[in-house]
Amino acid sequence: MARGNAVHAAIELVGNDMLVHGEATPIDIADTQLEECMEAEFAAVEVWRDDRFKVEAITRLNFEAWYWEVLPNLEVPTSVEGPFRVLLDEDEERRIWLTGTMDWVQSDRIIDWKNPSKPYARWEKQRWDNQSTVYSYAVASETGDWSPKKFDLCMLCNGDVHWVHITRDEADWAALRDKCRALADLVAAPLKVWPQAWNSWYCSPKWCTAWDTCRGQFYPKGEPW
Numbered sequence: 001m002a003r004g005n006a007v008h009a010a011i012e013l014v015g016n017d018m019l020v021h022g023e024a025t026p027i028d029i030a031d032t033q034l035e036e037c038m039e040a041e042f043a044a045v046e047v048w049r050d051d052r053f054k055v056e057a058i059t060r061l062n063f064e065a066w067y068w069e070v071l072p073n074l075e076v077p078t079s080v081e082g083p084f085r086v087l088l089d090e091d092e093e094r095r096i097w098l099t100g101t102m103d104w105v106q107s108d109r110i111i112d113w114k115n116p117s118k119p120y121a122r123w124e125k126q127r128w129d130n131q132s133t134v135y136s137y138a139v140a141s142e143t144g145d146w147s148p149k150k151f152d153l154c155m156l157c158n159g160d161v162h163w164v165h166i167t168r169d170e171a172d173w174a175a176l177r178d179k180c181r182a183l184a185d186l187v188a189a190p191l192k193v194w195p196q197a198w199n200s201w202y203c204s205p206k207w208c209t210a211w212d213t214c215r216g217q218f219y220p221k222g223e224p225w
């Protein structure tokens with residue numbers, strides 16, 4: 001988390017410079033900004049789940065890769081870390097709003113920065129990624145332009161750059177609306193329990209704060225894999 005947050009924060013500063021001045025921050029200043037972002041982010045870490053020096057090294061590698069390999073191919077953004085709140089659905093009883101913050105938007109696409117340990121598979125993201133559907137819907141809704149939208153995941157992995165390019169259109173947004181209606185019904189239902197979701201890296205004693213009282217109660221010796 002801290003690694004990704006620091007890289008995000010440094011990219012945001014460069015992007016804001018581009019918004020104001022029309023050009024990117026020089027590398028020496030950008031590097032200084034990265035160090036300040038790292039200091040601020042890492043000071044807030046309570047438990048290091050990875051070696052701190054390794055995290056610092058990868059953070060620097062990822063930002064350098066972004067600066068030299070990604071930035072030269074970007075347009076001046078139209079927004080950086082821009083918040084949105086758009087209406088997805090409404091009936092007589094309820095409204096469903098989508099909210100979030102987009103890392104980077106430019107004239108031809110939305111871009112989201114990721115710092116995973118290994119690249120994602122494109123087919124998985126195209127098939128079930130929610131973020132791309134929500135963000136592209138928000139852009140279409142805000143601009144009134146309902147043509148297909150491009151959403152790019154830019155993955156910075158140990159100093160290497162990988163891309164997943166996703167396209168979303170009206171069929172995806174209609175399916176999202178249907179999915180969220182069902183989810184809203186579930187939230188409104190007087191359920192005593194919720195289905196457990198195991199199919200994520202998050203479902204582990206390392207990351208989930210509810211592990212001990214949820215799935216983890218059946219594995220008293222710790223992580224079972």
Ligand code: SF4
Nearest residue numbers: 196197203208211214
């Ligand atoms: S352990 Fe956490 S992530 Fe896994 S099912 Fe329970 S609440 Fe969800």
